[in-house]
Amino acid sequence: MGAGHAHKLYRHARSPVHALPPHCKIAAVFCFVLVVVATPREALWAFGLYALLLAVVTAAARVPAAFLLRRLLIEVPFVAFAVLLPFVAQGERVTVWGLSLSESGLWGAWNILAKGTLGVAASVLLASTTELRALLLGLQRLRMPPLLVQIASFMIRYGDVVTDEMRRMRIARESRGFTARGVRHWKVLATSAGALFIRSYERGERVHLAMVSRGYTGTMPVIDEVTATRAQWTYAAALPLAALAVCLTGWMLT
Amino acid sequence: MTPATPPSLEVSGLAFAYPDGHQALFGVELSVGRGERVALLGPNGAGKTTLVLHLNGILGGGAGSVRVAGLPVDKRHLAEIRRRVGIVFQDPDDQLFMPTVREDVAFGPAAAGLRGAELAACVDRALARVGMSGYADRPPHHLSFGQRRRVAVATVLAMEPEILVLDEPSSNLDPASRRELADILRSLDVTVLMVTHDLPYALELCERSVVLSDGVIAADGPTRELLCDEELMAAHRLELPFGFDPRSVALRG
Amino acid sequence: MHVPDGFINAPVSLAAGAVAATAVAVSLRGARRELDERTAPLAGLVAAFVFAVQMLNFPVAAGTSGHLLGGALAAILVGPYTGVLCISVVLLMQGVLFADGGLTALGVNVCDMAVVTTVVAYALFRLLATVLPRRRSSVTAAAFVAALVSVPAAAGAFTLLYALGGTTDVPIGKVFTAMVGVHVLIGLGEAAITALTVGAVVAVRPDLVYGARGLAKPLELRRADGTVIEPVISPVAPRPVRRLALVGLLAALALAGFVSYYASTSPDGLEKVAHDKGIDSKAEEHAAKDSPLADYQVKDVGDARISGGLAGVIGVGATLAVGTGVFLTVRRRRSRAAAAPAGSEAV
Numbered sequence: 019m020g021a022g023h024a025h026k027l028y029r030h031a032r033s034p035v036h037a038l039p040p041h042c043k044i045a046a047v048f049c050f051v052l053v054v055v056a057t058p059r060e061a062l063w064a065f066g067l068y069a070l071l072l073a074v075v076t077a078a079a080r081v082p083a084a085f086l087l088r089r090l091l092i093e094v095p096f097v098a099f100a101v102l103l104p105f106v107a108q109g110e111r112v113t114v115w116g117l118s119l120s121e122s123g124l125w126g127a128w129n130i131l132a133k134g135t136l137g138v139a140a141s142v143l144l145a146s147t148t149e150l151r152a153l154l155l156g157l158q159r160l161r162m163p164p165l166l167v168q169i170a171s172f173m174i175r176y177g178d179v180v181t182d183e184m185r186r187m188r189i190a191r192e193s194r195g196f197t198a199r200g201v202r203h204w205k206v207l208a209t210s211a212g213a214l215f216i217r218s219y220e221r222g223e224r225v226h227l228a229m230v231s232r233g234y235t236g237t238m239p240v241i242d243e244v245t246a247t248r249a250q251w252t253y254a255a256a257l258p259l260a261a262l263a264v265c266l267t268g269w270m271l272t
Numbered sequence: 273m274t275p276a277t278p279p280s281l282e283v284s285g286l287a288f289a290y291p292d293g294h295q296a297l298f299g300v301e302l303s304v305g306r307g308e309r310v311a312l313l314g315p316n317g318a319g320k321t322t323l324v325l326h327l328n329g330i331l332g333g334g335a336g337s338v339r340v341a342g343l344p345v346d347k348r349h350l351a352e353i354r355r356r357v358g359i360v361f362q363d364p365d366d367q368l369f370m371p372t373v374r375e376d377v378a379f380g381p382a383a384a385g386l387r388g389a390e391l392a393a394c395v396d397r398a399l400a401r402v403g404m405s406g407y408a409d410r411p412p413h414h415l416s417f418g419q420r421r422r423v424a425v426a427t428v429l430a431m432e433p434e435i436l437v438l439d440e441p442s443s444n445l446d447p448a449s450r451r452e453l454a455d456i457l458r459s460l461d462v463t464v465l466m467v468t469h470d471l472p473y474a475l476e477l478c479e480r481s482v483v484l485s486d487g488v489i490a491a492d493g494p495t496r497e498l499l500c501d502e503e504l505m506a507a508h509r510l511e512l513p514f515g516f517d518p519r520s521v522a523l524r525g
Numbered sequence: 526m527h528v529p530d531g532f533i534n535a536p537v538s539l540a541a542g543a544v545a546a547t548a549v550a551v552s553l554r555g556a557r558r559e560l561d562e563r564t565a566p567l568a569g570l571v572a573a574f575v576f577a578v579q580m581l582n583f584p585v586a587a588g589t590s591g592h593l594l595g596g597a598l599a600a601i602l603v604g605p606y607t608g609v610l611c612i613s614v615v616l617l618m619q620g621v622l623f624a625d626g627g628l629t630a631l632g633v634n635v636c637d638m639a640v641v642t643t644v645v646a647y648a649l650f651r652l653l654a655t656v657l658p659r660r661r662s663s664v665t666a667a668a669f670v671a672a673l674v675s676v677p678a679a680a681g682a683f684t685l686l687y688a689l690g691g692t693t694d695v696p697i698g699k700v701f702t703a704m705v706g707v708h709v710l711i712g713l714g715e716a717a718i719t720a721l722t723v724g725a726v727v728a729v730r731p732d733l734v735y736g737a738r739g740l741a742k743p744l745e746l747r748r749a750d751g752t753v754i755e756p757v758i759s760p761v762a763p764r765p766v767r768r769l770a771l772v773g774l775l776a777a778l779a780l781a782g783f784v785s786y787y788a789s790t791s792p793d794g795l796e797k798v799a800h801d802k803g804i805d806s807k808a809e810e811h812a813a814k815d816s817p818l819a820d821y822q823v824k825d826v827g828d829a830r831i832s833g834g835l836a837g838v839i840g841v842g843a844t845l846a847v848g849t850g851v852f853l854t855v856r857r858r859r860s861r862a863a864a865a866p867a868g869s870e871a872v
């Protein structure tokens with residue numbers, strides 16, 4: 019959640035997707051991804067249809083394709099892993115361009131790439147059409163324990179503050195001519211991390227003091243509530259239901 | 273001030289030692305009448321913060337007593353006391369802990385049981401009083417430092433406190449934000465206790481000042497008189513900024 | 526190690542989700558005990574800290590760098606329950622906001638990165654803290670070992686989940702060796718940074734290190750002439766427990782190391798994989814050039830054996846950790862049951 023990073027997550031726009039209540043969107047995305055994961059990997063066309071469904075949602079949400087694609091880069095480490103699979107997996111080997119590859123490994127790689135990418139794309143869509151605050155309210159509405167929601171909202175509130183402190187410490191280090199180059203410098207970095215922890219913890223204590231001063235007794239007062247109409251639920255359910263239809267067809271055909 | 277209305281704040285014989293044995297307060301006597309604006313001056317380590325934390329019962333258990341508008345600060349009245357005493361802490365980032373400005377201002381009143389339209393009206397009123405009405409739905413960390421401090425004042429005003437306690441209100445503010453905050457504080461009709469090192473700010477805003485030094489009130493009087501008493505100032509490590517002469521300052525209403 | 530969607534099949538993902546939810550529910554109750562009403566702000570700030578620290582890259586060698594996972598660090602600094610909560614929240618937010626780790630894989634990720642790392646690290650840390658002399662350096666050493674073991678333990682947990690619901694048919698032995706092997710290396714970095722960080726905090730604010738709270742000196746009572754009064758409650762009771770724990774730990778480690786060392790000489794299994802894949806073959810070339818005694822063949826087998834032995838030691842560490850956790854829970858239950866009839870005693 020570094021500076022600059024945090025503010026690019028959400029793309030403000032007026033679209034039917036933005037307007038949906040957050041808990042509907044979270045539930046829809048979760049169900050969609052679950053359906054995708056449960057789809058047999060041999061049904062290649064099903065994944066094409068899923069991608070098409072997401073493309074429709076992307077268009078409806080007015081999220082530029084370039085934005086979505088850039089955010090997909092997060093899964094690069096696993097792409098590297100997937101590329102390795104055909105070489106290490108067992109089973110029958112096939113020869114492609116002179117390379118001996120495992121057939122089941124190829125299927126495995128495809129499986130991870132297709133499902134992983136669809137999962138990432140769905141999450142990115144959720145995060146780019148829902149404000150941070152709304153996401154938390156949505157999670158709360160979906161019965162996530164209130165204490166967990168509180169912890170998460172404090173983390174989001176102070177993520178920037180703590181990261182800023184860390185950045186200032188790095189600038190202070192570098193201003194005195196220090197750049198971390200290797201193992202020898204770990205001690206300096208760890209000392210910074212220790213100092214950062216102490217600062218964070220003490221800030222936590224001060225925040226608690228400020229909360230108590232305004233009447234906090236362990237539970238957050240309910241200030242905002244989100245509600246959804248039946249129509250909004252139906253609207254949000256369109257994505258996972260369409261996906262479910264594709265998935266079931268996939269199971270029947272393979 | 274009629275004798276029928278008790279003073280906003282009445283501290284008598286307050287002494288306190290931290291669990292580690294370090295004693296910070298040695299019998300503080302202080303009375304602040306309703307509607308007064310008083311500056312609490314003192315060097316670092318004089319016990320200012322310790323005193324402030326006694327005013328709403330976060331610290332306690334030593335000798336002496338604190339009364340807010342006649343109500344003693346003790347376990348039984350804690351909820352009411354915390355509504356009556358609004359403390360604005362030094363770092364607004366500690367005070368603004370909710371995701372949006374509106375929720376932050378609503379936190380106190382909501383904890384006191386306010387809901388719905390009443391709550392919304394209360395929030396709007398508090399934000400209007402500090403001139404931050406347009407910022408209700410912004411996250412606090414996207415505001416400038418001066419704006420954050422004003423919102424911090426609003427979070428406390430929303431609770432309609434009997435007394436507003438400000439810890440170093442002018443620290444880290446640029447001159448414009450500093451003046452804006454002064455204008456806001458002047459426009460409020462609540463009792464104010466302002467803890468500060470900023471002597472010109474104290475002179476500008478508060479008719480009366482008290483000096484806390486080594487855990488006791490060492491002086492109490494009109495701000496200008498105290499600031500002009502060079503011996504007193506030197507004895508308590510209080511220094512005026514270079515070129516500032518309290519005698520030559522014309523005070524606004 | 527953020528697992529994406531589709532890596533583990535749907536049923537196992539859901540089961541892992543249920544396990545993770547239970548662990549988080551238990552931690553919520555536990556954290557209330559550790560921090561009472563301060564839980565939300567403190568755990569939130571520690572989560573923000575872990576989040577920030579995960580972005581702190583430490584350079585390993587020219588051009589490469591690693592980053593801290595933070596499970597062990599959080600457990601030692603703020604206690605296991607709060608630690609589990611903090612890491613879970615970080616994972617949740619990374620999954621929902623950054624799409625780092627799949628939504629359906631959240632349970633898997635929480636299980637191995639939030640639960641296994643913190644529980645293993647904390648249990649091991651406590652165990653070592655009991656066994657080692659009560660000094661500050663012991664805290665650092667215990668933190669080092671705890672963090673070192675916690676990372677491959679998480680890799681082991683991942684392998685287990687993979688064995689149950691993996692979507693590719695890479696043999697489990699291979700996955701285990703690759704995961705644990707790589708994560709022993711990562712664990713070394715994690716251990717060094719964790720130990721140094723805990724050391725830095727202990728030096729300044731020892732009271733903030735949850736795992737080192739026993740380190741505070743008991744209050745000393747003196748007579749008027751300055752002679753020290755012997756404390757009334759003699760600290761004899763913990764001694765036998767400590768010695769027993771020490772002997773047990775050493776025996777288990779020796780046995781595990783020994784058995785695994787020989788077990789792994791059998792032609793199939795871990796050693797073969799290590800041999801096939803030539804783990805660290807580059808490093809070996811260097812070593813072989815410098816040392817006239819180094820025989821590639823022997824060294825390679827030796828490496829595999831050592832890695833097998835190491836895996837055994839890690840396994841024991843993990844088992845011990847879980848065992849200690851159960852033991853502590855049971856003991857707490859018992860002492861509470863004993864205290865209950867005595868009246869309302871503050872626990």
